[in-house]
Amino acid sequence: MKIQTISNKHLKLTTIDYGATIQQLIFKDHLGNDVNVVLGYKNLDSYIHNAPYLGASVGRYAGRISPNGITINQKNYPLYTQNEVHLHGGKEGFSFKTWKLVEISHGENPHITYSYFSKDMEEGYPGNLEVFCTYTLMDNTLEITYKAKTDQDTVVNLTNHNYYNLNGHGTITDHELRLYSNQVLDKGQTALPTGKFISVEGTHFDFRTPTLLQKQLAIAGIDDTYVVTQNNPLAELYSPKTHIQMKVRSNQVAVVVYTPPTLDEKLLLNKPISSYPAICFETQNLPDAPNHPEFPSALLKSGEVYTNKSKFEFSIK
Template identity: 45%
Template sequence: MKQVTISNPFITLIVLDYGAIIQKLLVKDDEGRYTNVVVGFDYPSQYHNDKASLGACIGRYAGRISKGGFTLDRKTYPLFNEKGVHLHGGKEGFSKKYWTIEEVHKGDEPFVRLSYFSKHLEEGYPGNLKVTVTYKISNNELHIIHEATTDFTTVVNLTNHSYFKLDNENGIDHYFLKLNCPKIVETHENLLPTGKLTPVKDTPYDFSSERQIGATRLDTPFATDDHSSFAAMVYSTKSGISMEVNTNQRGVVIYTPQHFPAICFETQNFPDAPNHPNFPSSVLRPSETYRNASIFKFDLVT
């Protein structure tokens, strides 16, 4: 397993070729000490047994797909599923693959670019898919850019699955959260979408005004507001570290796991879009390039 480190005066990033995983993301707290703001393992080999997709690239389709597959251009493609739910690209998905380190740049605005070639019908998806993910640091920002091209019409939805933890406390109840997301993608108990978007106003999902997370726990797809300067913002009152999330995607799945204190911001298309014509299209055709560009900006609150 290969490991790449890039850094600037604000951020140090450590990436693995396995799963294109962000192993560590070090930023400075309000006392100038480096804090690793993502949950991860100390030893790369430990990721082989990870079931939480810590820091990994998720694909070919991030999130859930219903009905055991999807129909595209009149052809049905069955997918691996458990109890009718296909999750995060299938039995393995991109998070369990070795990626190729294509380029490492350590000068101004350092970056690392990795690639993966997903063969036609891998996990049931049509088309030979060429995927790249670029991690770039610019001042106090981490840029994550997923791109993909195909030789046959397919569906694509990629995201990074880092669990953010902005301090060394044993909890996230004290975090303050603000979401420029006026609606959620309504889901059934198994977290598959119903097909409806519902307003967050006067619900536990309403973080349109900054407030403490408290006891609220989420595994929720939010619809972003195209007119806002950022999709989400979170900060810790203990470390003083804040993170702002900006994306060109129509959705962000916010996930607070039960078994450890952290919060995910999975910038992506809506779950199960291939089975909901009213959702933003996830279809990628041979003449097109898929692009998910997201920025995670770190700062200190006073």
């Protein structure tokens, strides 16, 4: 595994080629102290097939797909299934592959670009798919761009799986969260969407005004797909401890918000941690969209270009 680091006067980003993964993202708090606002593993070997997908690029299809597989142009393609779902692209997916370093620039807007070539029928998906992941630092913003092109019609849904903690350690229960979303996807026992949408009005899913995460996490952890009503921003996260605020923007129709109840502290750079140590914002299409014609299409046709562009802006509030 090879490490690459870029920085500007606001941010310092460290990535690894395995999974085109983010290991560290440094921003200064209100006292001028460096804070690693993402959780990362101390030893690179810990990233190999890690269950939390820590900081990884996820594909060919992020999220869950039903055990029926996918149907494209009247042909069904079976997909790897575990616990009655196909998750995050299959047995390995893009998160557990070594990506190629295409370019690194240390100029005014430094960037790192990785690529991965997914062969036809890898993990059961049709089409030779060429994927690019570019991390760019623009002032106080991390921009994550995924692009993909295929030689056969296929489905694509890419995202980044960063675990954010604006304190750099401990818990995110003291963070405030705001989501610009009126609906979440209803889900069944295996967390697959039923096809129905639930209004957040009067429910614990409602983050339309800034809400202390402790209130929600005392009820249940979050692992839900929020349908975006606006994307500039679509989410805001704030830590009163460090005064760091993060705004999330994206061209995607949804964001999967996930709060793991715990992670293995002994493996992490970020110490100490406690319950609910981080929160993920997986900007993407809806889970299982290939099996729900009422959802936005995840089909990528031959000759077209898929683009997921998301921005994470940091400031002191």
